[in-house]
Structure formats: C-alpha cells, structure tokens
Amino acid sequence: MRVRLASARRGATVRGATAAGGVTRSFPTSLLLAVHLSATAAPAVEQELATPRQALRFFVESCRDGDFGRAARALDLRAIREADRSTEGQSLARQLKFVLSHKLWIDWDKVSDAPQGSPEGRGVEVVGGIPLGSGEVPVRVVRSADGAWRIGSGVVAAIPRLYEEYGPGWLGARMPPVLEEVSFLDVSAWQWLGLALDLVLAALVAFVAGSLGRRVVLRLVRRTPAKWDDALVNAARGPGRSLLAVATLAVTVRTLRLALPVQEVVDRVLQTTAVVLLTWVALRGLRLVADLLGARISLGGNAEAARSRLTQIMVLKRVTDFVVLLIGGAFVLRQFDAMRVLGTSLLASASVAGIVVGLAAQRSIGMLLAGVQISLTQPLRVGDVVVIEGEWGTIEEITLTYVVVRIWDLRRLVVPITRILDAPFQNWTRAGSELLGTVLLYADYRLPVDEVRRELERFVSGRPEWDGKTAALQVTGATDRTIELRAVVSAPDSSRGWDLRCAVREHLLEFIQQLEGGAFLPRVRIEPPAVAAEASATTARAGEPPPPTAIRAEG
Helix, strand or coil, rough: CCCCCCCCCCCCCCEEEEECCCCCCEEEEEHHHHHHHHHHCCCCCHHHHCCHHHHHHHHHHHCCCHHHHHHHHECCCCCCCCHHHHHHHHHHHHEEEHHHHHCCCCCCHHHHCHHHHHHHCEEEEEEEEEEEEEEEEEEEECCCCCCEECCCCHHHHHHHHHHHHHHHHHHHHCCHHHHHHEEEEEEEEEHHHHHHHHHHHHHHHHHHHHHHHHHHHHHHHCCCCCCHHHHHHHHCHHHHHHHHHHHHHHHHHHHHCCCCCCCHHHHHHHHHHHHHHHHHHHHHHHHHHHHHHHHHHHHHCCCCHHHHHHHHHHHHHHHHHHHHHHHHHHHCCCCCHHHHHHHHHHHHCCCCCCCCHHHHHHHHHHHHHHHHHHHCCCCCCCCEEEEEECCEEEEEEEEEEEEEECCCCCCCEEHHHHHHHHHCCCCCCCCCEEEEEEEEEEEECCHHHHHHHHHHHHHHHCCCCCCCCHHHHHHHEECCCEEEEEEEEEEHHHHHHHHHHHHHHHHHHHHHHHHHCCCCCCCCCCCCCHHHHHHHHHHHHCCCCCCCCCCEECC
C-alpha cells in the first residue's frame, strides 16, 4: 500500500489507493504521524548490552578472549574525546579487567537480567564495591540514553587509580608479554612459574631458618637442668618448620597478584593446611605433657598409685586427642562453604557432653564414654595382672575403644572396651599385687605331715620369691587311697608367685620321693583272701565290725 500525506489540518483525512482495485480509504492524521515517526526511529539496542547481566558478561567474556576493543563497547566513554576512545577504551578495558578479576567477586545471580534492570535501581545496577584509599569505588552498570547498559562513567574515571593500586605490580609489569598472554585456569604463565618458585622458596626458608633456630634454642635449653624444654624443642621440630613454610608461602604468593578466584583457592588451601598443622602441634603438645607426667609418676615409690595415675593419664590423653581432632576437623570443614554447616554442627556437638549426634555414632560415642568410665572407676589399670577370656596376662594399653592384654606367652589379646564393663574378669592386682599361691600334693595315709610342713617352711625361707608372710601346709582332703595336701605360700606379685609355686611343688615332690625311699607315695593295696578272712575273724572275736576291703585278689 502506498500512503501519502493529503492534509495536515486537524480532522483531515489521508486517502490511499490500491493499485489493484482502486479502493479509496481514509486514515486519521495522528495515525499517519505515528507511522512516520516509527520509520525514522533509532536502531534497536545491541543484544549484548540489552540487560545489566548481559552487558557485564559481554565485557568479561570479551576480555577473556583478549578482544579489549570489543570489550570497550561495554564502557561509558562519553567523558573521553571521540578521537581517543578507540585506543584509550582498549587500555581502560584491559586495566578494568585486571582489577575486577583480582578485587571483585561477581555474584551473577544478583545482577538483573531484565532490560529495565532491577525495580529499585531505576536504571542503575550496583554490582559491588572496590576499596580505594579511605573510601570505596562502587561498580555500577548504568542504562544509557540509547537503552544500552554500560559500566558507568564513574567507574571508568577511577580505572587508572584502581589499576595503580591493584595492578600487576613491579614484578608483573616487567614480565615479557608472552608470559602474560599465555594462561591456564585464569593464571598467567609467569604466575605459574612464580607459584613454583614460591614453593621452593618456602621449603628452603623453612629448612634453613628452622635448622638455625633449632640449634640456637637447643644451646639455650641445654644450659638449664630441666629436661622438659629439650623434649619440647624436639617435639616442635616438624610442626614448626611446616608452619614456617606455610607463613612464607602466604606472604610470597601475594606478590603474584593472582585473580580473585585463584587467590581464594590458594587462601583456602593455606588456611586448611595451617589448621591441620595447628592440630598437629596440639597433639604433639598433649603427647609431650602425657610423657612428662608419666615419667614423673614412674619415678615414685608407690607402684599401685603409679599404675592408677598412668591409667588416668592414658585415657585422658585419648579423650583430649579425640576432642582436638574433632575441633580441628570442624575448622577444616568450615573453610569450605558447602561444609560450613557440618563444621558448625561438629563444634556445637563438641561442647555438649553426652549428646549423640546420630544413630550411626551411638556405638562410637558409647565406647568413648566407656573409656572415660574406666578412667574414673578404674576396674583395671595399666600394669594390672588379669585373667580375661580365659587368658592370663598384663594390661599393656588402654584406649578409648579397646584394651590390649599382653599374655604370658607374649601374644596380645585385644578386648573391646565395652566387653570390660559387660563381662566379669579377674584382676589379681586390683587392691594390691600380693598374692597367695597354692600347691596341691597327694600322698599315702602314713605320711608324716609335720615333717613335710617343717620342710616347706625351711625351703621357702631361702627363696627370694617369698615375701616372708605366709607358708602353710594343711591336709585338705582324703580319698580311699590318698590324702590331699595343700601348701599355701605368699609372694609380692603374681610373676614371683608363679615361680615360687612351681619351686615348692618340685621340691616337695622330691622330698616325699626321698623320704624313707618313697614309702609315702600314693599306692594301691592288694589284700589276699586268707589274710582278709583272718582279719575279719579276729575282729569278730573282739566284737568289732569287720574293716572294709579295698581290693581283693582272686586265687
């Protein structure tokens, strides 16, 4: 359809004729004016700059591709002369990209993707702020008069000062361009080389400075009569060097001016390493304190009290080790956003004793509480002689989850800690180490018991295993053939008691064998029928019942 303007007066009409049918139609002048204005309107807004998010992403991706001239289209360069916009725009885009990547973490979800921007912004979208001097430079994306969104002129004006403050610095400015242009994971080639050199430098500083410092400190502590300071220096050797290496790396890596995401990863790794090393230091310190206390207690004269305190120290050290590891693990998890809630929960659970975190942890926490209960009640202690699960041995180690028993033949019996509390066992040294040992012997009825008793007293008086308290011999049983003798002797502990029992048994057997040529050894009597009949007749004449016959021989 071809339209032409017929009259400009109010109420006039415009006639349009079709070439095919010659139909004439009338149009209002206002409608024709709107069509004319729309035909002469400005071109559409660039799609890359249609929204704040698109404009900012367009700038970042163009800079990442190295096309800084294209990235300059997202900058408001109206304050720069038009003749200089091309060259200065590229330079400003390069500098702003470096500053943004090192000082501003863009949360893309918070940047509006609507053509009008956020409702409260009214044509201005604030992305963040960069500290500068005593103030802050707000990074704004502003909607221009043509409808396109660009980084505001205020930010553009502050780019030189920001770049001077947060630029590559003295080291980066003197690197060859090829090392700057080649990058991997948003880290330039010269920065990768710098990271490798920083690692080597940190290890070298830790080794040299740590060795020199240790020698100086050892010379000082060796002048003191105390021994704990020497042990402290030796225990701090490994953790001290590692912490020195981490501190050196944390300082030197700042000179590389890494991009903010990369620097964030490096900082998290260094912080996590520092937490692990501090946990190591705490564990070393607890071990040192436990060893020093144990050595001091072992020097005491009261063996019973020493074993009791050693057990308490051992179990308390296990509990504190568990708590330190729990707190250290919680702080490590808190370094990562995804694990922050879990780390906070672990810290909360560590401060509330007896709270069961979950059903899966009930058994572990129950064993932990059982270890604490053994430390307080002390049904057994380190060094106690016990009979457990049918095995005789000595308590060698008590942990939070199990007890190690050194059996007499040097085997190790590992018993769960809950088994100690749930099942009965024998503790031969619970109240004291003194024990009574018994020896059972069998002899003939005619044995002179008093003579054997005197021999027992004479024998044990010369034995070093005997403590001089108890040495007795009694007839505790009799059968139709023999009598049972029980010798009871005392010893200061179970080991010497066992040796004394074996020595008494061997000696009394030898004594009975040699007494009147072994006449009092157990024997079986055989009585012929004629002798038995005569004995019965004699007894009958005397008016007594006949004696019982043990065994009668036939024929």
